[in-house]
Amino acid sequence: MYSKKIIALFLFLCFTVVGQQKITIDEIYNGTFRAQGMDELQSLKNTNQYTVLNADRQSRSMQIDLYDFATLKKVATLIDTKSHKDLSNGIDSYTFDAAEKMILLACNTNQIFRHSFTADYYLYDIASKKLKKLFDFQVQEPTFSPDGKKIAYAKENNLYVYDLDSNKSTPITTDGKKNSIINGITDWVYEEEFAFVKAFDWSADSKKVAYIRFDESQVPEFSMSMFGKDLYPKMQTFKYPKAGEKNALVSLHIYDVNSNGVKNINLGNYNDFYIARMKWTNDANTLSAQVVNRHQNNLDLLFIDGNSGSAKVVLNEKDKAYVDVTDNLTFLKDNSFIWTSEKDGFNHIYLYDKNGKLKNQLTKGKWEVTNYYGLDEKTNTVFYQSVENGSINRDVYRIGLDGKNKVRLSQYTGTNAATFSPNFQYYINKFSSAAQPTTYTLNDAKFGKQVQVIENNESLASKLKSYDLPTKEFFVLKTAKGNELNAWMIKPKDFDPSKKYPVFMYQYSGPGSQQVNNEWNGTDDYWFMMLSQQGFIVACVDGRGTGFKGADFKKVTQLQLGKYEVEDQIDAAKVIGNYAFVDKARIGIFGWSYGGFMSSNCILKGNDVFKMAIAVAPVTNWRFYDSVYTERYMQTPQENASGYDDNSPINHVDKLKGKFLLIHGSGDDNVHVQNSMQMMEALIQANKQFDSQIYPDNNHGIYGGKTRIQLYTKMTNFIKENL
Template sequence: MYSKRIIALFLFVCFTVVGQQKITINEIYNGTFRTKGMDELQSLKNTNQYTVLNVDRQSRSMSIDLYDFETLKKVSTLIDTKSFAALANGIDSYTFDASEKMILLACNSNQIFRHSFTADYYVYNIATKELKKPFDFKVQEPTFSPDGKKIAYAKDNNLFVYDLASNTSTAITSDGIKNSVINGITDWVYEEEFAFVRAFEWSADSKKLAYIRFDESKVPEFSMSMFGKDLYPTIDTFKYPKAGEKNSEVSLHIYDVNSNAVKNINLGNYTDFYIARMKWTNDANTLSAQVLNRHQNNLDLVFVNGDTGIAKVVLNEKDKAYVDVTDNLTFLKDNSFIWTSEKDGFNHIYLYDKNGKLKNQVTKGKWDVTEYYGLDEKTNTVFYQSVENGSINRDVYRISLDGKNKLRLSKEIGTTKATFSPNFQFYISTFSSASQPTKYSLNESKLGKEIKVIQNNDALSEKLKAYDLPAKEFFVLKTDKGNELNAWIIKPKDFDASKKYPVFMFQYSGPGSQQVANSWINSNDYWFMMLAQQGYIVACVDGRGTGFKGAEFKKVTQLELGKYEVEDQIDAAKVIGNYSFVDKSRIGIFGWSYGGFMASNCILKGNDVFKMAIAVAPVTNWRFYDSVYTERYMTTPQENASGYDQNSPINHVDKLKGKFLLIHGSGDDNVHVQNSMQMMEALIQANKQFDSQIYPDNNHGIYGGNTRIQLYTKMTNYIKENL
């Protein structure tokens, strides 16, 4: 029998544990802290309405629902998967035709690389409720023609046009061969670094289809063993141009639908170049292309006549470092166009006439425009997002096309994004901060006034009260060299300034990136807060080279990736180490990908500052990484050997003193496991002890099943044992 005193003590302990509920790694990755959202939110073009892909977990069905912008009321359900046996596995994504009377549904998607996939596709007629499967095989990137009569698609490296009336496909190309020629779909490096897959575009009158052809026959191949569960592994081989190696030879072509003929476009006297973007203008016969030289420090906006094939440069941008490709090119009714550029040192909005002559710089100031939302041509009002209210925040603004009457529409301090109604009368605001989970609301766009909350995450906020999470405190850290860097710190909830705490630093640090941002926390943040619950201080510093503080701050790392960024992390660790409540002998650092490259360099070059480091999927030698990304910042190894070698951790292994954990997925098509294998061999030959973990067949993300739980448990244990 238990005494009353023991029972009382037991209840007290239970109450204390419950009152201070601890975060677990399982909770982080099983959806316990998942926010509610508006999945696949799309603003329609023809009516003042929007659609959302909703999931009914009880019936295991999905529906595309139509809502009215003005009232937020559901107008109708356009399609529900429970009405169609063919859609039993759900809808992955969807697109409308120009009339918004038909929907193209992607189902049963099979991932290829980061953005690319094949899928089963269905065409759904909203009026007749007819569901049709145009292809009895998986295809890539099917796209309606503007008149809604045809669908262009890619299959097995070739392009086709499907006619909806006759149910027949016509081949545009026939020379597509795996690892040799690709038509209308980007190669690996374009997909990864220029972030697009569909390399074909319909003209406004549906008469022409422009596409890019990739001849990758001379690009070196990379092979990976995929171990699986069979007796023998398989080999996955694909074209991957490493820095300084041969790239795909690209060419631009225009297919005429009526004549079934292809015109080859001579863009000009370019050699070893990239076609980073293409887009038809509002003139159905004029195609635009953004052409970059291999160094990416010269960008030409080229206009191509669809009939004659003649190309002319209408706008040129040069930079001593590199020119960013813009996704904000927007053609107005008269074919004048909006363009964003860093040419004055910060990213701003510009207006050009149809011949490429500058009419006006719309936004100005020592802050970056981060998103261009559109132009209301009735009132000549531009809507955009920027960091004017602090580089860790995002706000929505409106401004007249002449650069006057600027007004901040968002009211709360944090990160606000907007999805505008077709007539720009309303927008759906998506707001979050480090202390406020994501909230969706309807706002009017004259003054930004909130009309109604659509979706909030109050239930999550309520649930998190039991965990009594520590706050993410933002501040500016000044190094001894005088560099002012954005930072955050998470302290244990029971922080005692008279104690000495170990510090675990996290960073990514890649060019133009940002980790110190005032937005809702992600799975890494929950992990950091879990570590804080266990007595660690966690800190993050965005060093030089990161984004949203102007071009000069971002581009200072040019030709020397890993020099200034590592210097800043070491200097920041020294500043933090001198805080009265920090044990400077117990500072660790962690990062993934570029952050893994940085963590590796920090434990080596900062061996008197950092006690331990964890590097996940790190680049260990820039010679191993792809051409487009690496050369943008470093030029080629042939031109800049010292820049490559002096800052690659593989060349500094003899400096290792602390504890080092190296982690990689063996099926990483992006940062190849070669990086970690050669790093391991260098460490072995330097007679250095280290720890490592390989995740079989895992790609750059290292996830699936229990993988993330096992990975983060391993890293947690490593921190507790070594920091």
């Protein structure tokens, strides 16, 4: 017999153990904390419905399910992979034709770079339920013509048009060649820095295909050894223009489907330029293109006549630093258009007539529009997302086309994002905050009233109760120089203000970025909470140069990346070091990519402030990085040598005092391992001790198999041993 006291003590101990359940790195990276979402959510155009790609784990099948916006009820399963043996590997993504009677299914995707991939494509007829594989080879970016009769696609650097009636492909181009000529698909640097892959577009009448051609024959090549498991490594060679080097020569062309003729657009007024965006307007004969000069401080929006090929500038933007390319260009029925710009110092929405004359600035204020969702032309109402309610938050708003009657639709403070129904009566709101897992709700678009919960991740919230997670505290940190910076801090759950804690700082700091934002945990947040369970305070500060606080705050770093951002991290560490509960002799810093560039600089330039640093895949010298990104902020090394050299960590290795861990993937096509190799050599020649880890054949993300678990275990051990 046990006494009641012993039973009570036993229960108390059990509860204590359960109540303080420790996060493990395995759990973080095996999906234990994964939130439920709405995969491949697409709002239809013709009916008030939406589709979601669902997976059934038991039957190992996937379905594209159709739902009604007003009731959230499932109307139909459009396709189920278990009915089609060809789809046994599942569906990766899907697109509809304009009539929404056919679906293109992408399967067996093979990634090329960050956004680009080839895949097997299947055409599915919804009414007849017939599925057919389009080609016996993989292609890129197949796109329905607006009339649904043809599909344009890219294969091995050439463009083709496939006719659905005759099942025949006709080549648009024939001169495509690897590492030389690319038609209709962007080159490496466009894909990475202008963030698009498909460089072709159908005209509204399905009679023409406009495309960009890249001549990269003069662009210097970069080669990487891919070690694999064979006796000899393979070489991967691709064109990569580094800062100040030759870019691909781009040209714009219009293909006539009926005559098979190609018209070359005369852009002779421009020299050493980028075509950063291209799309047909609602006028079937007018093509738009955003042409940017190499410095990226002058942007022309061109309207091009599809018959004559003549181009005229309808809008020009200049900036003393750089002009951001916009994805929000939207043409209305009369070819007037919506445009977003930060020309008044903050990103806002503008309405222009079809000739490029400004009709109205719809939004104004010392805050940024972060997304444009669309225009309800029946009520002349524009829907958008902004940071008006604080730069760390996102809210959904509506406003009249006349700039009046603005309404905040969001009900809760945090990060809100919307997917609107075709008639703009409803929207699906995706909401989360640092304290609330992601929820999906149906809301009415007039006042934002919540109609119904779709997914609230209750099971995840319930699972997390046993971990008793610490809270992420947001605050504004003021440096000794008077700079006010957004910050967050995670303290141990059993925080004792009379103790002195070590602090581990995390940052990214790149131009226009944001790490201090009020949304639900990413995988790194669980790692930071795990570190807090082991007695560390984790902090993050968004210094000058980061985004969503206006152009002046963002562009202060122009021509000298790594100067003010590093100052701000060092100054912030000094402020935090003076908190009564912080051991100022035990402050570390970590970052990845731009953040690795920063953490390297901090351990060197702030060698009396930081005890240790971890840099993953860092740029160590801006001369090694690509032209489009680097020159946007730095111009060329030929024009701004000191800007490049003064703040590259490779030139400050003699200052190393603390513990430094340098990590890189050898197959990183983005920030080449050359950065870390030359940094290592510089450290060796400065006779400095440091730690390093190379991940064979891994790209910039460093993942796959057990890689992330091994990487984060290594970093955790390094922090525990050196902080």
